[in-house]
Amino acid sequence: MTTLMFRDALRQALREEMQRDPRVFVLGEDIGRYGGAYAVTKGLLEEFGPRRVIDTPMSEGTIVGAAVGAAMVGGRPVAEIMYVDFMAYAMDQLVNQAAKIHYMFGGQINVPMVLRTQQGTGRGAGAQHSQSLEAWFTHVPGLKVIAPAIPADAKGLLKSAIRDGNPIVFLEHKGLYALKGEVPDEEYLTPIGVARVARAGDDLTLISYSRGVHVALEAADELARAGIQAEVLDLRTLKPLDIDALIASVRRTRRVVIVHEATLTGGLGAEIAARLSEALFGRLLAPVQRVAAFDVPLPANSRLEKLIVPDAARVVQAARAVLNFSPQETIS
Amino acid sequence: MTTLMFRDALRQALREEMQRDPRVFVLGEDIGRYGGAYAVTKGLLEEFGPRRVIDTPMSEGTIVGAAVGAAMVGGRPVAEIMYVDFMAYAMDQLVNQAAKIHYMFGGQINVPMVLRTQQGTGRGAGAQHSQSLEAWFTHVPGLKVIAPAIPADAKGLLKSAIRDGNPIVFLEHKGLYALKGEVPDEEYLTPIGVARVARAGDDLTLISYSRGVHVALEAADELARAGIQAEVLDLRTLKPLDIDALIASVRRTRRVVIVHEATLTGGLGAEIAARLSEALFGRLLAPVQRVAAFDVPLPANSRLEKLIVPDAARVVQAARAVLNFSPQETIS
Amino acid sequence: MTRIRLFEERTLEVLMQGKLASTMCHVSIGQEAVAAGVCMAMQPQDYLTSTHRGHGHLIARGGDLARMMAELMGKATGYCKGRGGSMHITDMALGHLGANGIVGGHIGIAVGAGLWSSLSQNRAVTMCLFGDGAVTEGVFHEAMNMAAVFRLPVVFVCENNQYAMSLPWSKSTPAVDFKTRAAAYALPGVDVDGQDVAAVYQAACAAADRARRGDGPTLIGAHTYRFFGHSRGDPSAYRDPEEEKRWRARDPLPLFKARALAEGWLDEDAIVRIETEARQAIDAAVAAAEAAPPAADSVAFEDVYAPSGAQQLIDKAVSA
Amino acid sequence: MTRIRLFEERTLEVLMQGKLASTMCHVSIGQEAVAAGVCMAMQPQDYLTSTHRGHGHLIARGGDLARMMAELMGKATGYCKGRGGSMHITDMALGHLGANGIVGGHIGIAVGAGLWSSLSQNRAVTMCLFGDGAVTEGVFHEAMNMAAVFRLPVVFVCENNQYAMSLPWSKSTPAVDFKTRAAAYALPGVDVDGQDVAAVYQAACAAADRARRGDGPTLIGAHTYRFFGHSRGDPSAYRDPEEEKRWRARDPLPLFKARALAEGWLDEDAIVRIETEARQAIDAAVAAAEAAPPAADSVAFEDVYAPSGAQQLIDKAVSA
Numbered sequence A, B: 001m002t003t004l005m006f007r008d009a010l011r012q013a014l015r016e017e018m019q020r021d022p023r024v025f026v027l028g029e030d031i032g033r034y035g036g037a038y039a040v041t042k043g044l045l046e047e048f049g050p051r052r053v054i055d056t057p058m059s060e061g062t063i064v065g066a067a068v069g070a071a072m073v074g075g076r077p078v079a080e081i082m083y084v085d086f087m088a089y090a091m092d093q094l095v096n097q098a099a100k101i102h103y104m105f106g107g108q109i110n111v112p113m114v115l116r117t118q119q120g121t122g123r124g125a126g127a128q129h130s131q132s133l134e135a136w137f138t139h140v141p142g143l144k145v146i147a148p149a150i151p152a153d154a155k156g157l158l159k160s161a162i163r164d165g166n167p168i169v170f171l172e173h174k175g176l177y178a179l180k181g182e183v184p185d186e187e188y189l190t191p192i193g194v195a196r197v198a199r200a201g202d203d204l205t206l207i208s209y210s211r212g213v214h215v216a217l218e219a220a221d222e223l224a225r226a227g228i229q230a231e232v233l234d235l236r237t238l239k240p241l242d243i244d245a246l247i248a249s250v251r252r253t254r255r256v257v258i259v260h261e262a263t264l265t266g267g268l269g270a271e272i273a274a275r276l277s278e279a280l281f282g283r284l285l286a287p288v289q290r291v292a293a294f295d296v297p298l299p300a301n302s303r304l305e306k307l308i309v310p311d312a313a314r315v316v317q318a319a320r321a322v323l324n325f326s327p328q329e330t331i332s
Numbered sequence C, D: 001m002t003r004i005r006l007f008e009e010r011t012l013e014v015l016m017q018g019k020l021a022s023t024m025c026h027v028s029i030g031q032e033a034v035a036a037g038v039c040m041a042m043q044p045q046d047y048l049t050s051t052h053r054g055h056g057h058l059i060a061r062g063g064d065l066a067r068m069m070a071e072l073m074g075k076a077t078g079y080c081k082g083r084g085g086s087m088h089i090t091d092m093a094l095g096h097l098g099a100n101g102i103v104g105g106h107i108g109i110a111v112g113a114g115l116w117s118s119l120s121q122n123r124a125v126t127m128c129l130f131g132d133g134a135v136t137e138g139v140f141h142e143a144m145n146m147a148a149v150f151r152l153p154v155v156f157v158c159e160n161n162q163y164a165m166s167l168p169w170s171k172s173t174p175a176v177d178f179k180t181r182a183a184a185y186a187l188p189g190v191d192v193d194g195q196d197v198a199a200v201y202q203a204a205c206a207a208a209d210r211a212r213r214g215d216g217p218t219l220i221g222a223h224t225y226r227f228f229g230h231s232r233g234d235p236s237a238y239r240d241p242e243e244e245k246r247w248r249a250r251d252p253l254p255l256f257k258a259r260a261l262a263e264g265w266l267d268e269d270a271i272v273r274i275e276t277e278a279r280q281a282i283d284a285a286v287a288a289a290e291a292a293p294p295a296a297d298s299v300a301f302e303d304v305y306a307p308s309g310a311q312q313l314i315d316k317a318v319s320a
């Protein structure tokens, strides 16, 4: 095991896959000489040269489109879009093209590409640079969506994504790049579609992903101080959802809080809540609670920004509500 | 009352608003001489001339962008995007611009625009011309989203949308344009954000919108033949959601099925299910059921297409499951 | 060209008979010389991207007529298992990277294919065909620019049939020739008579040679006309009948026939033989398609994802 | 220009002191002549759209320095209630339609403002400023084309500071002058020395006049340089120090000062007065901003929607 920062773990994954497979290459804005806006690709240009580390013009749509085309004819592109917000320029290439090509053309071809992008709050970057848009992608059949929370998964999942053979949206969180964690020394792959128990517990389940996992863990620590043992599940893969793992945990704890940084309405939490409420109808001791960003855009003001997205205090509050829930309140 | 087709009701709304307010104009592809791909704007060019009925080049992003800009400086644009699928080219202008401008600039300005577009199945139009993407829009703070099911609402809601003063996504369904219905003769507005009882009933609630309402009504007819009285609620506005009306109905019927043509995972049904499950925890007699398109792209084959999207039979089946639900099954 | 014309005519018949699986169908009658001229300039390893009006492109590339017709009819033997319909008929084995229903949607894909050719040095050229409507979409610009910056082996061919649905070319964009348009990217641009298959062929060959030499992309504007409406049910009321007449007088088929006879490329016998063979091929294709079983219900639910991590499948990607 | 320079320098100071509300901040030192030249050519009824590097544009348009500084610091008195930060400082009352964080995101908005000017004949011209990075985004092309087709009163000004973050202009797009780029849309294009405020002003006036006459858009390429990194924490390692030196030798402020003295536009006294006044104004702005209360928590939750159907508010839109 070595302690690595999240961004370094990602870079290791890219390096290893580029060394393993000459078809793997990366492309995007400012990923070469600059090393990436968040320094993930730093040094790759020097190591692999400009044919495999490609600084593109500012053209998000065609960065994604080019990745799709290259993937179709034998390449294994890993495209970087600097902020997920800019995916608004490239939804056609991702959704109407990448996600549908395998199906639309009768399975004749597939699109083995990875789209890395970065999202979330934490820098007071404002309404156009802080969104969390995973729900757009998880709604699209044909895509897989990954959002790791810790360096080890960042590495293992990125490697798996590169080998998967389907178009994959790989969501990093701007607030996690400097996070440190243990990463195995030997080569490994983290399976896509399998959730992780970030902390075991029996009193309730906190479900999250990406930076939300750390918010949940912080809340769990606080709950533990009050003698409450929360289980924290890290989805890791958002699509396909490891619903069985979620159901298994909640069947046991019978209480659940979902945490995410995307806005509440129509966030991924809605899907999870809908499924758990259905699968565990009559088994739950309290309604599923969602702690998400309030339904507003994000201010370019770090202090105000914090008021909108979930923090540990809100998660604790929701957890207490779930724990103290008395059914009489709603049965009428 | 006059019997009108859905498309004619929409056209009446446009005409009346254009007559009322000289700032209202329409723009889009093939809306002038051609009269619109689905003939909604037929005749408007002749009546209002090329300065108010503007055939644009094929540039979806800039059609929406131009609507945003015109709205900011005094116009009341109604932009048409021929198929919602093409919104994948224009998400930046809608989401990063229109939806955020009022907030981002401190409320200095607003964006009174309507984006009409058309979605859904029924023509075997394939994966790139049949999607239902309302969940992308309902997830975005700052947008309002409308999806009428009957001609009277099509007219009344479009008129309200034009006067609202916020960016509004107005979703028509390609399978509804020829639908006939009664439309009041006198001028009227249909309020945004208020659901409609399409059919009253006490045994369970079917919730839907757009074409799904008609599927639900067909199912309700069949259920009625078996002596079951389903209430059918038509959301009409998808954002903001008239959650109070939904809760009130389901509090009474204690059983609910949600129907939509968008794919299941991450569809609007998830949000509704999550909210109802929470609000009516302990009150529901069966888990909320969702009947939605299966999570696959759509084939360009009318026969296969029908297998993917909800029909009355699937709704009836879900309704029966809800009615026959015995809680013992899941409590363990 | 004859095959394309006859295939399209038969498609319209089959459509009228209500035998198509989808309501979406766009025929290319009048534009055959572009498809033929461009595809004749291709080598086996080359790639092609195509549009919603793509039947001709695939036929010119050597597509199987029976599988095409079967696809139109939603049959199990169709190229896309009866699931893609007219707008997406595609044969990846021929390096045909897909007919696309999003106007401009495939232009980025062509850049990607070109990028991989450049990186892997596979000597393939990508022919990117699109309509005049696509020229005003943002992706056109991004793709031209990126291909120019990286000197990718892509040939951009605008099949300018004068209309994007009802919008005439003159209202779509200012009157600028393709040479001037290409100059904005420091690329060569050529305007060619799209009714003259020899002219299209020559321009396409020159562009493909340039691309193969590593000198980068070319933009070709092939000026042509669609003889019918945009799609079924479009009477083209927005067009001047005189204009239609003028263009119909320049039907690429008789033009070629006359030229071929005059130049001695073909004699009358050969022409009759070509026509007869084409007709037979299409009769056979229709018969085969009609006889084929419809796509099974299960086909609607297959192929949403490729088997995960399945290296074989990944390698099945049209390989370099 | 002096005000812009001093404001930006002070912004960097305030940033270093950790007083900015957001981590996003892009200063325009070195590029002042473009902002000044363009905005001087504007009439009161005109519109302006701006970028992530937009402080100079608003100052040149007459923006209130105290409200700008307050916005940077996240204060209640800021232009956007302390919620927009550096990247979105905007004064709609000045026809400034927003500084935009999406590169190219405002170009369509400029077309819309121009469209409404054309429809309502309000005689306003829209000045659309964007960086060289925006030129390769699809929206640039769509907007140029649509503005050209409809002959809209929009002036497109590319503030070409030679870099889009780390990407040099030469790798962003082929070496083509703006005249050639504009020709692709049958529009006039001008390349102008962006360090020479008089040259920028002249070009902008000519373009604005043309637009106001109803003759349509112009594309101006104003060639300039950012003297600092893209944003804080960017040491510009990708730039050649020699290149930086060459450009710094063409600092627009001393260039203008020398010219103004030589031509007798200003004397030394006037220059000192201008500088002193600017410095005082900025000191006052910083002091006012520092003294202002921070944005209230509730501000985070306000203004998601305009009051529905509120005709007053709608009419409050920058009116024609």
Ligand SMILES: Cc1ncc(C[n+]2csc(CCOP(=O)(O)OP(=O)(O)O)c2C)c(N)n1
Binding pocket: B029, B058, B060, B082, B086, B089, C026, C052, C053, C101, C102, C103, C104, C130, C131, C132, C133, C134, C161, C163, C164, C165, C230
């Ligand atoms: C992005 C997008 N916008 C609109 C359409 C609807 N549409 C389909 S074909 C077409 C016209 C395309 O014109 P052109 O590119 O010239 O091709 P042609 O039909 O003339 O072959 C339109 C508007 C579409 N399919 N995709």
Ligand SMILES: Cc1ncc(C[n+]2csc(CCOP(=O)(O)OP(=O)(O)O)c2C)c(N)n1
Binding pocket: A029, A058, A060, A082, A086, A089, D026, D052, D053, D101, D102, D103, D104, D130, D131, D132, D133, D134, D161, D163, D164, D165, D230
């Ligand atoms: C669509 C989009 N892509 C990427 C970015 C990230 N980004 C912000 S500024 C910038 C460089 C822009 O270059 P240019 O347009 O030349 O403006 P400059 O910064 O030089 O003033 C980049 C890549 C963005 N904000 N928007």
Ligand SMILES: [Mg+2]
Binding pocket: C131, C132, C133, C159, C160, C161, C162, C163, C164, C165
């Ligand atoms: Mg055309």
Ligand SMILES: [Mg+2]
Binding pocket: D131, D132, D133, D159, D160, D161, D162, D163, D164, D165
């Ligand atoms: Mg720049």
